[in-house]
Amino acid sequence: MAQFGLYGLGVMGQNFALNVADHGFKIAVCNRSPSRVDECVKRAQAELGDRKGNLVGYKSAQEFVQALAKPRKIMFLATAGKAIDSIIEKFANLLEPGDVLCDGGNEWFEFSIERAKRVEPKGIIYMAMGISGGEEGARNGPSLMPGGPREGFDILKPIIEKCAAQTDSGPCTTYIGGPGAGNYVKMVHNGIEYGDMQLIAEGYEILRAVGGLSNPEIEAVFTEYNKGILDSFLMEITAQIFGKKDSDVYTLDTHKTIPEAKGDGYLVDKILDKTGNKGTGKMTIMEGANKGVPVSTMSAALDARFIAFDKDNRGKLAQELKGPTGAPTADKKQLINDVMQALYCSKICSYAQGMNLIRSASDHHKWGVNLGECARIWKGGCIIRAKFLDNIKQAYDKNPTLPSLLIDPYFLKTITDFQQGWRNVISLCITHGVPAPSMYSSIAYYDAYRQADLATASLVQAQRDFFGSHTFERKDTPRGVFYHCKWSDKHAIAASDH
Secondary structure (H helix, E strand, C coil): CECEEEECCCHHHHHHHHHHHHCCCCEEEECCCHHHHHHHHHHHHHHCHHHHHHEEEECCHHHHHHCECCCCEEEECCCCCHHHHHHHHHHHCCCCCCCEEEECCCCCHHHHHHHHHHHHHHCCEEEEEEEECHHHHHHHCCEEEEECCHHHHHHHHHHHHHHCCEECCEECECCCECCCHHHHHHHHHHHHHHHHHHHHHHHHHHHHHCCCCCHHHHHHHHHHHCCCCCCEHHHHHHHHHHCCECCCCECCCCCCECHHHCCCCEHHHHCCCCCCCCCHHHHHHHHHHHHCCCCHHHHHHHHHHHHHHCHHHHHHHHCCCCCCCCCCCCCHHHHHHHHHHHHHHHHHHHHHHHHHHHHHHHHHHCCCCCHHHHHHHCCCCCCCCECHHHHHHHHHHHCCCCCCHHHCHHHHHHHHHHHHHHHHHHHHHHHHCCCCHHHHHHHHHHHHHCCCCCHHHHHHHHHHHHHHCCCECCCCCCCCCCECCCCCCCCCCCCCCC
């Protein structure tokens, strides 16, 4: 009998199925279109050597389910939405109490909570597991973020711990929390990823536009950055990008090199400046607004993608909008060091925002998410894997109720030591007219939390009371007592939803 079942054999599904089989587990696979089953079995025959017999394909859902040892463990990978509901309906009528049904896709966490409730009367244990690492991670070891009943995790644990990425601190999976928690943590992971990518891109633009560094010079700088505290997968691949000449470009349709694309220069300079997004960044920002948790670094990164995507309008506006002139030149050596410091400080702010968002949702849904463990399981397999995550885990291990990473002793000292370089970079961006929205947002986030009293907030609350009678508390009376002022006889006080 198969120890694990996987339904949905797209690229991610096939790769994860091969991963399971490669780790010595017998796995049954199935797909809505039978040709994908044949394709996956053929890959197993070619890639798994003496373990090729661990993967067996089935053309019908009934045969697939019957091939599984009890309690059955079925993971499915499908496009979020109606496709998942149809899969659940299909298997809910075939499974028995105690069996586990696990969604491995990027689904909205509230839908997973609802689906868990839907199958609960049948005794089926519903899990939703975020998977990060893309195709390569799925095949060789991803970061796995499972949420649902603890019993479901315990049943899946022997398999997913072996198939997850392995680091010096253990397998990159852990029990995240109750239904929806796995989706939520994966969503925030992707939001942080947006921030990381934008910050690195801004560092590149500052070095290029302000410092005048060439692509080979930037490649060397980023390679050095990656040897220090900025060591990460994204920094590593970014350095490689700057060294790539305009060659080996191929079409997605044929995977054949396009001869006419082989020109002089570097490929990064020829890629159209029109960034896309697949939605998880939007979901993170929306959740930040819903929970009242500031996620400004990530929000700025998403806005930067929207502006980039508006390529045609940018082209028109660029002909009219004027920038600064006579900006001072920057010392290259100093700039390189300052950009490193600005990147690290901004990165701390981005992760502080992400962790606070996870904690807010965990408290609300009573998930009990361990923030240190979130950082630990992101150390391998996933896109944001970085040396820096060790420091985050240590921060939450020392103080699980830490209100913000900004005041962890290590991060506090680092920002204090680096903040002048950070401010130097922001000043240069302003004087040179270089957009660095995520860095701007990060330092504004930091500076706002430095203020015990925010005069801006007092004024905004006064404005709200003036036009909408929204009331206010006073600094010189006990909290919880609300006041209203008759600000003017000339302005009618009207209800407002501001």
